[in-house]
Amino acid sequence: MKVITVEQMKELDRRSTSEHDIPSEVLMENAGTKVARVAERMIDRFTLKEKALLFAGKGKNGGDAFVAARVLIEDSIQATTVLLCDEDDIKGDAKLNLDRLLDVNGHVIRVTKEEELDYILGDLYGTDLIVDGILGTGMKRPIEGYLASVIKMINESGKMVISIDVPSGLNGDTGHAPGACVEADETLAMGLPKKGLLAAEGLNYAGHIRIGKIGIPDPLLNGVKTDIHLLMSKDLHGIFPRRRKRLTHKGDYGKVLVLAGSVGHTGAASLAASAALRGGSGLVTAAIPKSLNDVLEQKVTEVITFPLPETKERTLSLQALKPLLELEKQCDVWVIGPGLSTNEEVEKCILQLLPKLTKPAILDADALNIVSKNKAVLKKVKVPLILTPHSAEMGRLVGQSTAAVEKNRWELAQKFAKTHKVTVVLKGAGTVIASQEGEVFINTTGNPGMATAGSGDILAGLIGSFLGQGLTPLNAAKLAVVLHGEAGDLAVEEVGEPSLMAGDLLWSLPRAIHDFIS
Numbered sequence: 068m069k070v071i072t073v074e075q076m077k078e079l080d081r082r083s084t085s086e087h088d089i090p091s092e093v094l095m096e097n098a099g100t101k102v103a104r105v106a107e108r109m110i111d112r113f114t115l116k117e118k119a120l121l122f123a124g125k126g127k128n129g130g131d132a133f134v135a136a137r138v139l140i141e142d143s144i145q146a147t148t149v150l151l152c153d154e155d156d157i158k159g160d161a162k163l164n165l166d167r168l169l170d171v172n173g174h175v176i177r178v179t180k181e182e183e184l185d186y187i188l189g190d191l192y193g194t195d196l197i198v199d200g201i202l203g204t205g206m207k208r209p210i211e212g213y214l215a216s217v218i219k220m221i222n223e224s225g226k227m228v229i230s231i232d233v234p235s236g237l238n239g240d241t242g243h244a245p246g247a248c249v250e251a252d253e254t255l256a257m258g259l260p261k262k263g264l265l266a267a268e269g270l271n272y273a274g275h276i277r278i279g280k281i282g283i284p285d286p287l288l289n290g291v292k293t294d295i296h297l298l299m300s301k302d303l304h305g306i307f308p309r310r311r312k313r314l315t316h317k318g319d320y321g322k323v324l325v326l327a328g329s330v331g332h333t334g335a336a337s338l339a340a341s342a343a344l345r346g347g348s349g350l351v352t353a354a355i356p357k358s359l360n361d362v363l364e365q366k367v368t369e370v371i372t373f374p375l376p377e378t379k380e381r382t383l384s385l386q387a388l389k390p391l392l393e394l395e396k397q398c399d400v401w402v403i404g405p406g407l408s409t410n411e412e413v414e415k416c417i418l419q420l421l422p423k424l425t426k427p428a429i430l431d432a433d434a435l436n437i438v439s440k441n442k443a444v445l446k447k448v449k450v451p452l453i454l455t456p457h458s459a460e461m462g463r464l465v466g467q468s469t470a471a472v473e474k475n476r477w478e479l480a481q482k483f484a485k486t487h488k489v490t491v492v493l494k495g496a497g498t499v500i501a502s503q504e505g506e507v508f509i510n511t512t513g514n515p516g517m518a519t520a521g522s523g524d525i526l527a528g529l530i531g532s533f534l535g536q537g538l539t540p541l542n543a544a545k546l547a548v549v550l551h552g553e554a555g556d557l558a559v560e561e562v563g564e565p566s567l568m569a570g571d572l573l574w575s576l577p578r579a580i581h582d583f584i585s
Contacts, residue, residue, distance in 0.1 A: 068278065068302065069288070070295040070509065071259045073204040073239040079258055079291070083283050092160045094281050095127065098257050099134020099164065101279035102198060102231055105255055106139060109227055110195050118145045120187075120194040120226075122217065124201045125152040128231045130161030131257075132200030135231075137168045147174045147190045151201060151214060181213045184220065191224050199230040199249045204239030204261055209246025218247040230254045233261055234272040242266030255279045259288065260297050265509045267474055270496045276511060295477060298500070298508040300553070300583065303546055307584060308347060308536035317349030321535025324398035324426075325370075325405070325528065326391065328355040328363065329382045329413075332406025335432065337366040338521045338569055339405045339528035344369055345576040346532025346547070352398065354391060356381050382408045385416045392423060400427050400535040404434030405524040413437070422447035427534055431455045431527040439463035445487045451540045452489040455527050461493055477507050490540045492530070494523055498548050502541045512552025516559050521569025526551045529576070554579040 071079075083089045106119055121136045123129035132148065139146040148168065154177070157165055169175065176186055191197075199221065201214065210218060218236060221228060228251045233239045236248030242263040254273040256264060258281055264273045276297075308320070323343040327336035333355065340353040350371070355363050357374035358381050364372050373394060376386035395401070401424065407413055417437045421428075427450045430438060435456050438444060442464070445452070456464060458472045465472070465479055472479055476499050484491040484501035493499040498510040529551055533543035557578055558571040 068297040068299050069259050069291050069293045070262055070265060070297050071291055071293055072262055075291055075293070076204065076258060076261065079283050079287050082287055087284050087287070089282055089284075092163060094283070095130050095160045095164060096134055097281040098231070098279060099131040100138050101257075101281065102131055102135035102229065102255055103138035103142070105229055105253065105277060106135065106196055106198060107142060107144065109229070109253070110144065117143075118194045119147070119196050119198060120190050121146060121148045121198040122201050122221070123148055123150055124203075124235075125156040125158075125161065126203045127161060128200040128203045128235075129157065130159075130164050131231050132198055133161065133164035133168045135198055135200075136173055137164070137171055140171055140173055147176065147194070149187050149190070149217075150175055150177045151179065151217065153177070153179060178213070178217070181216060184213065184216055187220075191220060191226070194226060197221055197224065197226050197228045199228055199235050199251060201235035201249070204233050204263070206236060206238055210236050210248075211246065215247040218249050222250045227252045228274075230273070232257050233263055233269075237263055237269060237272050239263040242269035244268050244272060248272050250274075253277060257281050258283050259291070262295060265297070265497050266477065294481070294506050296506065296508045298510045298545060298549060300512070300549055303542075303549060304583075306538060306542045306546060308533065308538065320347055320349035321400065321532060321537070322350040322398045323348045323352070323400055323402060323528070323531045323535045324394060325351065325353045325402045325531070326383075327353065327402070327405040327407055327524075328359055329406055329408040330359070330380070332408070333359050333362045333366060334521060335406025335524045336363060337370075338524040338573070339402055339431075339531075340370040341367055341573055342525040342528030342576070343402065343532040343535075345573055346529045346536075346580075348532040348535055352394070354387075354394060356383055378410070378412050380408075380410060382410050383413045383416050385412050385419075388416050388419055391420060395424070395426055398426060400429070400531050402429045402431065402527050402531040404431040405527060407433040409433050409436050414441075418444055422449070424448060424450045427451040427453075427540065429453045429455060429527050429531050429534070431523065432460070435460045436463060442487070445489065453492060453530055453534070453540050453544055454489055455492045455494060455523065455530065457494045457523060477501075477509070481505055481507050490544055492526070492544050492548060494526065498552070500541070500544050500548060508545055510548045510552055512549050513555045514552075514559050514564060516564030516567030517552070517555040517572070519567060519569055522551075522555075522572065525569055525572050525576075550576065550579050550583060553583070
């Protein structure tokens with residue numbers, strides 16, 4: 068699904084009216100009705116009181132809130148609207164819908180100054196759910212005064228919050244919140260999602276993002292030009308590896324070679340290799356320093372282990388290069404780096420190995436740290452590469468701080484992928500997948516519980532599995548990222564976010580894959 072700018076959305080609204088004769092008041096009616104329906108579902112699911120409190124400013128989002136309040140009242144839900152401006156400030160379609168709300172005896176409280184905030188305390192703490200229609204997508208300055216106080220009250224209320232289009236206080240293009248900002252549980256983006264919902268602090272404030280179809284004609288939506296896309300599970304149906312035939316054997320489903328592990332990090336090798344098996348690979352080999360082989364064989368029984376020459380520190384030796392190149396002849400894809408370490412001999416081995424690869428590879432963890440100091444090696448690699456950094460590793464790759472990466476995740480991943488002709492999977496909340504052609508895809512599955520050691524190792528192994536089963540690097544990355552996140556969401560249902568461990572993802576991956584195929 069396309070991700071657009073605020074200006075592009077305004078143009079879609081304008082062209083819907085001028086070129087397709089769709090009245091602007093119809094678009095507002097559709098938007099407000101969508102908000103009401105989402106509110107009703109949340110009330111039905113979580114509460115018993117059937118009360119909603121809607122905050123409305125003077126703009127189009129306020130108009131959407133007026134429509135939503137009227138629809139809720141018509142559906143026998145007690146809705147109170149807090150008007151945060153003078154009635155004379157409301158114009159056009161918003162004014163039309165305020166009048167319609169008053170015509171059905173809608174309860175409206177006007178609050179325009181700090182000392183009037185006490186008027187809404189009873190409604191605030193007696194409600195089930197809050198709808199945020201305070202400000203629109205074009206907010207650029209920090210919110211101050213009584214509006215900032217209103218937002219603070221909303222955030223501290225502990226109530227469920229739905230924001231219309233973007234949370235009030237968030238810049239719809241940049242994702243920055245320079246001042247007070249509503250912390251939404253759900254954001255209903257109208258037409259198409261705005262860039263700010265998925266950039267910078269946007270993911271922290273937007274909560275779960277829903278898309279509200281408000282009647283903008285498909286030809287207009289399809290004609291929007293953007294290289295940023297929201298990654299949706301439904302968009303990936305049809306790319307899952309081919310259905311298995313009755314007459315088949317393990318070699319038909321990808322042979323993955325995982326080069327990983329060092330003292331204290333055999334778990335990384337185990338998780339990556341096990342994930343490749345869970346992804347459907349028929350044969351997975353884990354190549355590991357020889358003194359760690361016995362440890363790994365006790366961790367995984369279905370993975371073939373391959374002991375390699377090692378240093379006195381029990382890390383990969385340069386002498387491992389020759390057997391690795393021989394072993395490559397028996398595999399379809401590499402996963403290189405989890406828990407590998409970056410000592411001098413490991414670095415020499417990896418830098419000599421990469422230009423000699425004849426099979427595509429995923430570079431993760433310590434392989435990325437080695438490459439970050441030797442980026443020229445990427446030009447020497449002749450096979451497709453997928454790089455899977457987290458923000459700190461991406462920072463080392465581009466020579467910037469982790470904080471700088473977090474502020475410009477899309478742009479940095481996109482530029483690096485295009486410059487070095489690789490696929491980049493920048494992990495984190497809203498994982499970014501950038502193709503070497505410059506397209507960017509933002510993932511929405513997953514949860515904060517997945518911020519745990521080993522989660523990235525599982526993702527690397529899963530990408531390797533799909534790549535080995537014949538998917539393109541971009542499709543393998545997209546499918547693995549979505550299913551990895553969905554496995555995390557399933558695991559959270561069982562163990563909760565604080566207790567989630569990477570191993571839980573291995574157990575929930577089969578269900579995530581089964582549900583996806585079904």
